[in-house]
Amino acid sequence: MTPSKPRHRLTVVLGALLGAGALSSCSSPGGTPVVPPVVDYLIRGAAVYTGDGVEPISGDVGVAGERIVFVGKAPAGTVARQTIDAPGMVVAPGFIDAHTHADGDLLSDSADKRMNLPFLTQGVTTAVIGNDGFGGYDIAGQAQRLRTHPPGTNVAMFVGFGPVRQSQLANANAAPTAAQLATMKQLVDAAMCQGALGLSTGLYYTPQNFSTTEEVIELAKVAAAHGGLYDSHIRNEQTRQGLPAAVAEALRIGRETGIAVHIAHIKALGVDTQGMAGELIRMVEAAQQSGQKVTADQYPWLASSTNLSAAVMPPWANAGGREALLKRFDDATVQERLRKDVTENMRLRNGPEAILVSAGNPKYVGKTLQQIASASGTDAVAAVVQVLRESEVKIANFNQSDADVRAFMTRPWVVTSSDSSAGHPRAVGSFAQKYAEYVVRQKHISIGQFVRSSTALTADLLGIAERGRLKAGHFADIVVFDPARFKARSTYIAPTLLSEGVVLTMVNGKPVVQNDQATGVAAGQVLLRKTREGLCSAQSMKTAKVVPPSGLAATHDHAH
Numbered sequence: 001m002t003p004s005k006p007r008h009r010l011t012v013v014l015g016a017l018l019g020a021g022a023l024s025s026c027s028s029p030g031g032t033p034v035v036p037p038v039v040d041y042l043i044r045g046a047a048v049y050t051g052d053g054v055e056p057i058s059g060d061v062g063v064a065g066e067r068i069v070f071v072g073k074a075p076a077g078t079v080a081r082q083t084i085d086a087p088g089m090v091v092a093p094g095f096i097d098a099h100t101h102a103d104g105d106l107l108s109d110s111a112d113k114r115m116n117l118p119f120l121t122q123g124v125t126t127a128v129i130g131n132d133g134f135g136g137y138d139i140a141g142q143a144q145r146l147r148t149h150p151p152g153t154n155v156a157m158f159v160g161f162g163p164v165r166q167s168q169l170a171n172a173n174a175a176p177t178a179a180q181l182a183t184m185k186q187l188v189d190a191a192m193c194q195g196a197l198g199l200s201t202g203l204y205y206t207p208q209n210f211s212t213t214e215e216v217i218e219l220a221k222v223a224a225a226h227g228g229l230y231d232s233h234i235r236n237e238q239t240r241q242g243l244p245a246a247v248a249e250a251l252r253i254g255r256e257t258g259i260a261v262h263i264a265h266i267k268a269l270g271v272d273t274q275g276m277a278g279e280l281i282r283m284v285e286a287a288q289q290s291g292q293k294v295t296a297d298q299y300p301w302l303a304s305s306t307n308l309s310a311a312v313m314p315p316w317a318n319a320g321g322r323e324a325l326l327k328r329f330d331d332a333t334v335q336e337r338l339r340k341d342v343t344e345n346m347r348l349r350n351g352p353e354a355i356l357v358s359a360g361n362p363k364y365v366g367k368t369l370q371q372i373a374s375a376s377g378t379d380a381v382a383a384v385v386q387v388l389r390e391s392e393v394k395i396a397n398f399n400q401s402d403a404d405v406r407a408f409m410t411r412p413w414v415v416t417s418s419d420s421s422a423g424h425p426r427a428v429g430s431f432a433q434k435y436a437e438y439v440v441r442q443k444h445i446s447i448g449q450f451v452r453s454s455t456a457l458t459a460d461l462l463g464i465a466e467r468g469r470l471k472a473g474h475f476a477d478i479v480v481f482d483p484a485r486f487k488a489r490s491t492y493i494a495p496t497l498l499s500e501g502v503v504l505t506m507v508n509g510k511p512v513v514q515n516d517q518a519t520g521v522a523a524g525q526v527l528l529r530k531t532r533e534g535l536c537s538a539q540s541m542k543t544a545k546v547v548p549p550s551g552l553a554a555t556h557d558h559a560h
Contacts, residue, residue, distance in 0.1 A: 036077030039064045040509065044074070046086040046480060047447075051093045051456035051469040054448025061091055063476040066509035071470045086480050089503060090447060093455040093468050094125025094477030095431050098297040099231075099264050099417035103129040106151045107142060115152035117518055118420070118428035122488070122499040123479030125507045126154040126467060126527065131264060131419075132233040133202035135160030137167070137187045138543045139194035143526045151524035152512060154477070156464060158200035158231055159191035161219065162208050173210040173319045181218060188222040190543050193536035195528025197462055198228030198259070203235035203246070205310055206318040213249055217256055224259035226532055229462065231262045238270040238348045238399075247280055251287045251294065260293035262461060265419045268404045269304055269397075270348040277407035284413065295461045297417035298408050300434040303398045303492065305358065305424035311349060311395055312384055314341040322392065329385050342381050350399050352380035356492060359423025360393030366493065394423040396492050406444055409434075409453075415461065416454040425495045429488025432499035436487035447483065463529055480504035 039062035047056040050071060059072040062080070097119060105113040106129060119127055129135060135158045136142060146155055164187045168180035176184060188199060199220055202208050220230050232250050236242030247263065254261035263284070268276040284294050309318055309325065317328050317338060328334055346352050352369035359365060364372055364387055373383035387393060408414050418430035425433070431454060438444045445453075459468025466474045479502060486501030505513035510523040531541075 034075075036075055036079060037062060037064070037069050038079040038081075039069050040081050041476075041506070041511075042074060042078065042080035042083045043086055043091055043478070043480065043504075044083065046089040046091040048072075048470060049090060049092045049448055049451040050471065051452055051459075052471075054446055054452055056090075056448065061470060061478065063478070063506070063509050066475055068470060068472055068474050068476050068478075070472050084480075084504065086503070088482070088484075089480050090451075090483050090486075091470070091478065091480045092123075092451045093470050094479050094505065094507065095123045095416065095454040096126040096128075096458040096462070096464065096468055097124045097418050097420075097431075098128050098262075098415055098458050098462065099131045099299075100127045100129055100420045101131065101134070102127050102420055103135065106153075106155055107145055109149075111149075111522070114149060115518065115520075115522060116524070117152065118496075118498060119418075120152050120505050120507075120513050120518065121502055121516065122429060122432045123481060123502050123505055124153060124418075124431060125477035125479070125505065125524075126156065126464065128156050128158070128197065128462065130158035130160050130196070130200050131202075131231060132205065133161040133200050133208050135163070135196075135200055137164050137191045139191045139196045139528075140541070140543065143195065143528060146524075146526040150522040152522050153507060153524045154467070154527050155524060156197055156462065156527040156529075157195075158198055158229075159188055159196040159223075161199060161201040161211070161216065162205070164188060164219070165207060165211065169207065169210075171207045171319065171321045171324075173207070173316075175212065176215065181215070184219060185222050187543070188219050189226075189540055192223055192226035192228055192529075193531055193541040194543070195531065196223075196228065197529050198231055199223040200231045200264075202233040203249075204233050204237070206315050209235060209315050210319070213252065217253055220253050220257045220259050224257045226529075226535060227463070228259065228529065229262055230254060230257070230259045231264055233264045237267055238273055240272045240276070243268065243273050243276060244279060244283060247283050251283070251292065254287075254292050254294065260295070260461070261287075263294070263296040265304075265417060266296035266298055266408055266414065267304070267400055270399045271350050272348055274401045274404060277404035281407065281411060284411075288413070295413045295415065296408070296411075297415045297458075298405070299417055299419045299426045299430050300405065300409070300438060301424070301426050301430070302400045302402060302405065303356075303396045303424070304400070305394060305396050305419070305421045305426070308355075308357070308384065308393050308395050309388055311355070311397060312342050312345040313388075314338075314345065317341070326389065329389065339381050342384055346380060346384075349397050352383070354398040356396045356398070357387065357393050358396040358492065358495065361387070361391045363390070364393060365423070394421060396424050406438070406442075409438060409445060410449075412457075414453065415458040416450075423495055425488060425490035425492060427490075428496060429490040429499045432486055432501065433488040435481075440483075440487075464527055465530075467527075476506055476509040478504070478506040
C-alpha cells in the first residue's frame with residue numbers, strides 16, 4: 001500500500017507520566033490511598049466519540065491489556081507505557097461490519113488473507129460472516145480454526161440456510177420431507193448451541209429461493225428459541241410488487257416466530273423500484289411500533305454486486321447448478337423463455353449498459369454487457385450466454401438512486417456494512433466511503449451519526465457484548481482516523497486500492513494499523529453468542545452427522 005503523505009501522524013511517546021507527583025499515590029476524599037492506573041496505551045488530544053450519543057467528548061482513552069481502562073480525563077498520576085498524541089484526530093470504537101463475504105479469507109490457509117487488511121485499514125475491527133445464507137453450519141469447527149489460525153479482525157458467524165438446505169436437497173427445486181426438515185432443524189439447533197449469531201438466509205439465491213416461507217419459518221423457530229437473529233437477503237429487491245412483498249415476508253417470519261429480523265443491505269434496486277425507500281421505511285417502522293424488533297444494514301454505494309448468473313438468469317435456469325445451466329443454453333425448447341426472462345432481468349437492473357463485469361475472466365473485466373455485445377456483433381442476451389459459457393463472473397450493477405440511499409441512511413435502525421465482494425470497491429472502502437461521501441462531501445449525516453451506526457448500534461442488534469463502545473471495561477477495539485483524510489481510494493475500475501486516513505486501528509488492545517500501515521499483528525478473536533442455559537446439551541452442541549445427496553459435500557463453508 002502506498003498511501004498519500006498524511007497531514008497528521010500519530011506521535012508515540014514512551015513511558016509518559018501525567019500530572020505532578022506522578023510517581024506517588026493519590027488519596028480519595030476519605031483519605032484512602034488511590035493507586036494511579038498503569039496503562040499500556042494512552043490516547044490523548046483527539047475528539048472522542050464513544051458510540052453512545054452523537055456528540056464528542058474531550059478527554060483521553062487508556063488501554064491496559066485487551067481492555068479499556070478509562071474514557072475521559074486521565075486520572076492524575078496515570079502511568080502510560082506508550083502515549084499516543086492525536087491532536088485533530090477522531091477516536092471511536094472499532095467499526096463492526098454487519099454483513100461481509102470475508103468467509104473465504106478469514107478461514108483461509110493464507111496468513112496474509114486472514115489478516116483482513118481491507119477491513120483493518122478502514123478501521124473495521126469485527127467482521128460478521130455467514131451472510132446471505134451462505135454460512136457453514138459447523139460453527140464449532142470454524143471457531144476452532146479461527147482460534148488456531150488467528151485472523152486480523154474479530155469474527156462473528158451466522159449459520160446459513162443454503163448449506164443447511166443443500167445438505168438434504170442439494171440444488172433441487174423441491175420441498176423437504178418431514179425427515180429432511182427435522183435434520184435441517186437439528187443442524188440449525190447445533191449451530192446455535194455452538195454460538196452462531198442466528199440464522200441467515202439468501203432467499204434471492206438458488207437453491208434457497210426454492211424454499212417456501214413456511215419452510216424458513218420452521219428453521220427460524222429454532223434460532224428464535226436460542227435468542228438468535230434472523231438475517232435475510234430478502235427474496236426480491238427489484239420489482240415494484242416483489243420488493244414490498246419480500247419485506248413483508250421477512251416481517252411475517254419475525255412475527256410468527258418471535259425472532260428479531262434484520263434486513264440485509266436494504267435497498268431499492270433497479271429501474272422499477274427506485275424511489276420506494278419511503279414505502280419500505282414505513283413498513284419497517286409500522287412493524288416496530290407493533291412490537292417487532294426490526295433492523296437493517298446498508299452499504300454506501302449506488303452499484304450492487306453479485307454473480308452474473310444470479311443477477312440475470314431466472315431461478316428455473318439456475319436450478320441444478322452450473323452444469324444444468326450450461327445444458328439449458330443448448331436446449332432449443334427453452335430458448336424463447338430464456339431470452340425473455342434474461343431480457344427482463346437486465347431491464348430491471350437498468351439495462352446491459354449498467355452491468356459491468358468487475359471480477360473473474362480478464363477477457364471481460366472492465367466491460368459492460370452492452371460493450372461485450374457490441375464487440376461481438378450480437379445482442380446483450382447472447383453476450384450473457386457467451387460470458388457464462390466460459391466462466392462465472394462478478395458484476396457491478398449501477399441500479400440505485402442516491403435519494404434512496406440517503407433516506408435509509410438516516411433511520412436509527414440502519415447500520416453500516418460492506419457486503420464485501422470481489423470486484424467491487426465496497427470490499428475495501430465502505431466505511432471510509434460513507435464518511436467521505438455522506439459526512440464530509442454531502443453533509444448528510446454527522447460524524448457522531450456515522451460512528452454510532454458503525455459501532456454501538458451494530459453491537460446491540462447483533463448481541464455482541466462489551467464491544468462497539470469506548471467504555472471502561474470493554475474490549476479495546478479502537479480506531480483513530482484523520483477527519484481530513486479518511487476516505488476510500490477504491491473505485492469500480494480499481495476496486496482493490498486500500499482506504500487511507502486511518503492512523504491507528506487497535507484490536508483487543510493491540511495496534512494492527514499505524515499511520516496507514518499494517519503492523520502484521522493478528523489480534524482478532526472469535527466472537528460466539530452466549531448460549532441460553534438449559535437449551536444446549538453436550539449432544540446438541542455437536543454438528544449433526546448428515547448423509548448428503550450424491551456428489552454433495554457435507555458442509556459448504558465457502559458457498560459464496
